[in-house]
Amino acid sequence: MTAPYEAPDTIKRMLFTTWALLNSLTPEQRAIASYPMSDPRRLDWDFIPKPDRTGIAMSMLHGHQRTLAQHLLASGLSTRGYSQALQIMAMENMLREKEVHERGLGVIAGDFRDPDNYSFSFFGRPGFEDTWGWRVLGHHLSLSYTIIGQRYLTVTPCNMGAQPVPSGVFHPLRDDEELAFELLHGMSDAHRKATVIHDVAPADYVTRQVPRIGRVELPDYVDLGIPSYRISDADREALKFEADRPRGVAACDLDSRGSALVKDLIRTYVGRIPDELADTYLRTLDGTNDDKIFFCWAGGIEHGTSHYYRIQTDTLLIEFDNAIDSGNHIHSVWRDYHNDLGHTLLIDHYEQSKNSDHHLSRRTRSTVPAEG
Incomplete structure (x- = not known):
């Protein structure tokens, strides 16, 4: 079962880019973006607009932070997939204009249909040989990545949507x-x-x-x-x-x-x-x-x-x-x-970890503890 999930180069690129992005955030921004691996919201990949989404939105990032966020998004996709994601986000502009004229939403459509309203969330501790996850979530785009022990990578559910289709030259799907x-x-x-x-x-x-x-x-x-x-x-x-x-x-x-x-x-x-x-x-x-x-x-x-x-x-x-x-x-x-x-990979990993003496824990544990 495990062979299709091994992608060491992609995992390494995701890890280093995640470090760079998290290190660029202020403490307040990092608190918004980071969650424990056990947080039940990690399992909610629904791409419909919701008021209680996790993560830090692209609109809350500035300067180099936005570049790093885009680099992380690209690390999780092929060149073709990345271009599809960019089109999907840009189509929020097209949808806003459509709804202003056809649904009479007026100025509020500018806040509701926002190409910067795509949020990055990080779950667990991104580190060497650790198990963690990250995702990008917004209207019509839901990309979830889980890294298990720096060995296995899962990329599903992999969701993309588009509205209206086509939108001028945009037709990502x-x-x-x-x-x-x-x-x-x-x-x-x-x-x-x-x-x-x-x-x-x-x-x-x-x-x-x-x-x-x-x-x-x-x-x-x-x-x-x-x-x-x-x-x-x-x-x-x-x-x-x-x-x-x-x-x-x-x-x-x-x-x-x-x-x-x-x-x-x-x-x-x-x-x-x-x-x-x-x-x-x-x-x-x-x-x-x-x-x-x-x-x-x-x-x-x-x-x-x-x-x-x-x-x-x-x-x-x-x-x-x-x-x-x-x-x-x-x-x-x-x-x-x-x-x-x-x-399934997580279940197997946690079960094996119960009975293992991994060197991640041995690095910080004395071989023979000091007395007193």
Whole structure:
């Protein structure tokens, strides 16, 4: 299980950049940004605007601190992923202008839709051979990183969204959508019928924002703060996720082009993260049999309609939802069944630590204590 999570160069870059950023903060800023690893808010990766988010917002940083924060963000992403994140943050300007004119929010939209309202949080003690985490969280961007013993790195849930789409030249998640439409429209009628599991798309992810995916998950009736799009109990049941019963069509049942497009879609999501770690994930994908990769769709099958898809393998889950505003509001996420937020690796690490005599503790403990 551990091989796909080893990324020593990326971990080192994250650690050194974290030190530089934390050391640049004032004591007051550092207190806002730092939390114990056990803080339950570490598990809340929800990207919807909330009044009680943890962390220090980009708006509270100045000068070189902002440069260091951007360098840390870049350390957790590939060049392509970093450019997507920058576009998503910049689109808050586009969304503000849209809401000023269409929703009549006026001046308050300037505070609500703010490209600097993305917060950095640090959990635990960032140090050599230590276990800690950090994240960047804001509207339509939720990136969570967990480092275990300076050996393993987890990067999921890896969430990106976009609204409106496109926004002028901004369209950070174009490939997520266009490759899926190409795949769906290239199928035979029989395969498309097997792929489309329901004619209504969920309001948001079927697995919602739970910290760890359960064996069975049902979507919520509405997306938080957007009650205008609502699904029924029958819709929820039809859209249900079951870990042991993937829905839709298996990649092995598609022609060579269709099978390749499913894997290209997965690469689009995995390709958001640093190349060092993405390469190990993709080698695992290349070794996955096509009968273990499933693709399903819900909602409309044309642009401008509410639609949704998910990809399910033995180890990862991808969800893409574009239901709100008639297909003009994207949420997309890549998740790991075992190690979202480092779940299983952390359990194993803490269990092993109970019975170990690690040199981190030996460095500060006498071999034979002095008397008296």
